[in-house]
Amino acid sequence: MTADRPAAPAPAAAAPGVPPTGGAALLRRALGLRTVVSTSAGLAFAALEYLAAAGLVAYVAGDSAWIAVGTAGLLALLAWGCFSELNGMFPTAAAIRLYMKRSMDDRLALTITLTYLTTIVLVVAADAFIVGTAIAHVLGQSTWVAALMIAALLAFAVATNLRGVKVAGGVQDIATSCVLAVTAVVALLALFRSHRALRFPLSPLHGHHPGDLLEAVALGVFLFSAFEWVTTSAEEVRRPRDIHRGMLIALALLVTVCSLITVAMSHVLTHHQLASAYPQLSLGRAALGQAGLWLMAAVTAVTAVNTFNGGFITASRFIYATAREGSLPAPLARLNDRAVPWVPVVALGVISLLVALVVALTGSWEVLVAVGAALEALIYAVAAYCVLRLRARLPDQPRPFRLPIPRVLGGAGIVVFGILAVTASVSVANKFDLVPLVVIALGASVSAAYVLFALPRVQAAAEAKKAARGRRRPPRPPAPTPAGPAGEPTAGVA
Amino acid sequence: MADRDEIAEAYADWRIRCNENDRLRRMLRGWDRVVHLVATDTGDRFTVEVRDQMLAELAGGTDAVADLVVTATSEDFADLFWGDLNPSEKYMSGEITLAGAQEDVMRLDAMSMVAFLDR
Numbered sequence: 001m002t003a004d005r006p007a008a009p010a011p012a013a014a015a016p017g018v019p020p021t022g023g024a025a026l027l028r029r030a031l032g033l034r035t036v037v038s039t040s041a042g043l044a045f046a047a048l049e050y051l052a053a054a055g056l057v058a059y060v061a062g063d064s065a066w067i068a069v070g071t072a073g074l075l076a077l078l079a080w081g082c083f084s085e086l087n088g089m090f091p092t093a094a095a096i097r098l099y100m101k102r103s104m105d106d107r108l109a110l111t112i113t114l115t116y117l118t119t120i121v122l123v124v125a126a127d128a129f130i131v132g133t134a135i136a137h138v139l140g141q142s143t144w145v146a147a148l149m150i151a152a153l154l155a156f157a158v159a160t161n162l163r164g165v166k167v168a169g170g171v172q173d174i175a176t177s178c179v180l181a182v183t184a185v186v187a188l189l190a191l192f193r194s195h196r197a198l199r200f201p202l203s204p205l206h207g208h209h210p211g212d213l214l215e216a217v218a219l220g221v222f223l224f225s226a227f228e229w230v231t232t233s234a235e236e237v238r239r240p241r242d243i244h245r246g247m248l249i250a251l252a253l254l255v256t257v258c259s260l261i262t263v264a265m266s267h268v269l270t271h272h273q274l275a276s277a278y279p280q281l282s283l284g285r286a287a288l289g290q291a292g293l294w295l296m297a298a299v300t301a302v303t304a305v306n307t308f309n310g311g312f313i314t315a316s317r318f319i320y321a322t323a324r325e326g327s328l329p330a331p332l333a334r335l336n337d338r339a340v341p342w343v344p345v346v347a348l349g350v351i352s353l354l355v356a357l358v359v360a361l362t363g364s365w366e367v368l369v370a371v372g373a374a375l376e377a378l379i380y381a382v383a384a385y386c387v388l389r390l391r392a393r394l395p396d397q398p399r400p401f402r403l404p405i406p407r408v409l410g411g412a413g414i415v416v417f418g419i420l421a422v423t424a425s426v427s428v429a430n431k432f433d434l435v436p437l438v439v440i441a442l443g444a445s446v447s448a449a450y451v452l453f454a455l456p457r458v459q460a461a462a463e464a465k466k467a468a469r470g471r472r473r474p475p476r477p478p479a480p481t482p483a484g485p486a487g488e489p490t491a492g493v494a
Numbered sequence: 495m496a497d498r499d500e501i502a503e504a505y506a507d508w509r510i511r512c513n514e515n516d517r518l519r520r521m522l523r524g525w526d527r528v529v530h531l532v533a534t535d536t537g538d539r540f541t542v543e544v545r546d547q548m549l550a551e552l553a554g555g556t557d558a559v560a561d562l563v564v565t566a567t568s569e570d571f572a573d574l575f576w577g578d579l580n581p582s583e584k585y586m587s588g589e590i591t592l593a594g595a596q597e598d599v600m601r602l603d604a605m606s607m608v609a610f611l612d613r
Contacts, residue, residue: 093596094588235592235599317600321586339600340600471578
């Protein structure tokens with residue numbers, strides 16, 4: 001060792017090969033089960049939930065939507081099993097890149113991942129639209145005021161993100177609990193105050209085609225979409241098992257609340273109210289009069305806390321990491337003085353604003369719901385495929401959670417979610433419509449074009465820069481020659 | 495495999511770069527954290543402390559409660575501190591693993607990037 005080197009710190013009492021034990025269990029700040037549940041449920045229960053629930057009602061008879069929601073909940077259990085196994089294998093925020101890279105060609109994996117990111121933009125845009133519209137409606141204002149509200153909301157979300165503001169776990173727990181509890185109570189009150197018996201609660205197909213029920217289930221799956229985003233918090237949890245347990249509890253809560261609101265909406269709202277951009281406000285009015293309308297407007301605004309916080313952070317950090325990895329252009333990894341990747345945050349804000357304004361001016365939120373439902377079902381099918389592939393490719397990798405009977409359930413996941421993705425992508429508001437499919441195809445084409453044509457150039461430029469930089473690390477001095485008993489070198493001795 | 499002295503030497507260089515970088519010090523405002531480094535191949539453990547926008551000297555062992563735990567090979571730690579390794583690449587390939595809050599991970603990655611922006 002050279003004399004001018006700094007002194008090495010005193011050795012720690014650890015032996016080579018000892019596995020790391022300093023995981024999240026020893027962290028000063030770690031997330032517990034409650035925050036995992038609230039994060040999972042809060043990310044899924046966006047304001048778009050109310051519109052998707054109202055849209056689902058149209059596909060089934062009377063007040064039987066709970067059957068579609070329950071069926072979707074069972075299917076979501078399949079997705080839960082897949083994500084739990086994959087998260088256990090790769091407990092990191094980069095898990096989606098890791099398990100997809102190991103399951104398929106990296107170019108295909110990146111194309112799917114980038115297309116999937118579209119869902120986050122859609123949900124953020126939809127929430128901005130719904131909250132802006134709801135506030136404008138409560139205040140008795142026009143579409144233009146709603147558009148201004150949307151712009152203001154997104155500007156606020158971008159500004160707070162750029163300042164590195166993050167909603168604390170405790171605040172998120174309270175916000176999600178309030179949203180779910182108030183929504184459930186309002187739904188129950190609306191049902192009780194109607195003083196009417198439920199219509200066809202057990203006959204979803206009465207006067208409907210079986211394909212309608214399939215469509216309703218696809219929309220039902222969308223009600224749970226994003227519950228799996230909590231897996232990106234795998235590095236922060238106190239106990240790794242909290243992730244899959246938390247997702248399961250969140251799913252149970254979501255099934256309960258979503259079943260209640262769909263039944264309440266079908267029971268008390270008119271077709272006109274169901275087709276509006278603020279069915280939850282009408283539900284609030286049915287339950288508690290004008291106070292209920294204001295209450296639901298407030299609850300709608302609170303849902304945006306989770307979406308804007310979770311959506312912006314998840315997407316912008318993922319884009320940043322992918323850019324740092326060299327798979328997206330380097331400018332996307334630029335940081336501001338608060339270590340926030342400002343280019344992805346601003347880009348997400350601008351794209352979400354454009355989408356939200358188009359939706360506000362065209363009233364095409366049902367297309368947004370259909371695109372989101374199709375993409376979510378698609379990613380669930382991909383997760384099931386990854387589980388199957390990795391069972392074959394990495395059979396010995398530790399799996400803290402294992403999907404039972406993987407060939408049957410994994411295969412079923414690919415087929416069922418594949419069918420649901422196709423079904424959701426060709427229907428809008430119970431009518432055959434190719435617009436969602438065209439939107440998805442466009443997104444996938446842009447992603448594929450980038451991966452196939454632009455990415456090789458991005459990677460080549462990064463490699464050239466790296467090669468030109470050279471290495472800073474000094475070359476290691478040659479190992480000392482072992483000395484013989486008389487102090488004579490032994491190497492090379494004849 | 496890098497020994498403790500090699501990692502200490504690399505860290506000392508990185509520490510100077512970080513502490514003399516005005517932009518990085520602005521980024522570290524209000525970010526007082528304890529980071530544990532665990533080398534998977536040698537079993538060596540170190541503690542890095544950031545306090546008042548400055549990196550402290552590398553300490554052996556991981557006795558204090560950490561905000562962030564970084565697990566990598568000893569070679570990766572040495573390369574990272576010399577600026578020869580992009581930790582995000584290794585992270586995205588699963589070779590570097592982390593335990594801690596996402597915003598803390600971001601700051602640490604920012605330190606590894608901004609300290610070598612002039613290269």
